Amino acid sequence: MRSRKLTNLIALTISALCAAVGLFFLFFILFDVLRNGISSINWALFTQDPAPPFGDSAGGLRNAFVGQGILTLVAVIIGVPLGMLGGTFLAEYGRFSKVGRVVSVLSDIAVSMPSIVIGTFVYAILVKPLHTFNGWAGAAALAVIMLPVIIRTTEDMMRLVPWTLREAAFALGAPYHKVIIQIVYKAASRGIFTGILLAIARIAGETAPLLFTSFNNNFFSLDMTEPMPSLTVTIYQYAASPYDSWVQMAWAAAFVITFFILILNIAGRLWIKR
């Protein structure tokens, strides 16, 4: 009897320790990013372009912030409408069809596809034929990553809308597309919006798919046909560089991007719960 109680105590203590380990790592990482990053945050980081590592001024990462913004925005413009329309088919017209089920399962699988594989794919179709890294390729890679996420959340959120709501609209003589656009989208809007937020958080931290597509650019650029700077690829290159000022700047960028993503995640969760 004693030994059973003892085993119980030991096992439960170990499981509590496991939770402590998980929480410890979260705060360990966040604390280090905060500690190393916050000291390098200053106005110049957002307003100046990179300077050579030996100059008087360390410069900033304005080009990377703007580039990241453009890449993300274009990815959203491609990925969100396409994903929402696809999700609409799965939840409405294709709800009971075989095609719908296949697409739904494939999207689930695509959500976890290694992002570097998507990078190599986009490189083969959008970079190799054009002989230059370009912003369009980077945005396309991010859009491909986003697409299945948006499809699945849209589908899930629209399925949550009670079928009787649609029937009420049908009874008034509304055609199906009007029911979808005016009733179902409205009812599911909160959830879909959260899904979009989380998808943006997901692509904002992606590095691997940009490495072979938009690559990086040390200069300010708005030209999507040229290599386009991004925060994540800049972090990758600066953190591995031998210059202290660059490593510092990498930490600063890491700080900005990590907390941006965490805030999006937490905001999304709170928003959906309300």
Next chain:
Amino acid sequence: MDRALNQTYKVVTLLSALVIIAVIVGIFATLLYQSFPAIKAFGIFDFIFGTEWNPSTEVYNGGRPLLGTIITTILALSIAIPIAIGIAIFITELCPAILRQPVGTAIELLAAIPSIIYGMWGLFVFAPILERTIQPAIAFIFGSLPVIGSFFQVSYGGGANIFTTAMVLAVMVIPFIASITRDTFMQVPAVLKESAYGIGATKWEVIKDVVIPYSKAGTAGGIIIATGRALGETMAVAYVIDNRHGALESIFSPFTTITSVLANEFNEASGIHLSSLFFLALILFVANLLILSAAKYMLRGSIAK
């Protein structure tokens, strides 16, 4: 009019849904086409089991990157699985109700941190700590064993090695296993647990003999999803494994994985080298597809997620 509009909308949504199929088929076809020169030059079997990766003789075989990916994934999972199941047990069975949500969310946030941040933190912060603490301890305990001892000896400094990679990967995949396991634990009917408590079982006995057996399939699905993540993880691995093409000497040596080779060499490669890298990407893509299909199959019906 309405009818035509409705039909149009239906077709537009259908076509959008089909894009995802086109993308997946497109990725497979493109990667296969690009890796064709490498397949022709080295053969599938030799590519997978060969160990040479030599730019001067232009022979590229994927044996070592594949081995690296498999070893780091297995090591990472063997660290992550017990911890993640422990976390799930804590959240569902021990945690005060008011803390359940915050603790669960905090663990899930581990999955939101970008992989490049894990890489940077792993290289600058975690690797030096491991090098000073756990690494010498393991080397001391196992390093003198016959036959397998050399796999635990330290011959490289710097902390960027297979072991560090596995540790970083473990932290990264814990949230995936923990949250799916937690969800399946929650679905165990209270009646089952109560009947076990009723005959005098302790909490741990209920977990061990009722909760875990009942949610086996869900937990397995979570582990498989985590496997897929670990296989395809790139930036963190590229930082802490140091991508070197030497023979496998020890878990405390730098090595190479599919993703670290891709991240490090893809942009400088051309010709047969590039084609070999595409072949590695294809292998990763297919492996991931199979693994995730298996996960979908195991998770079918258990949780609607």
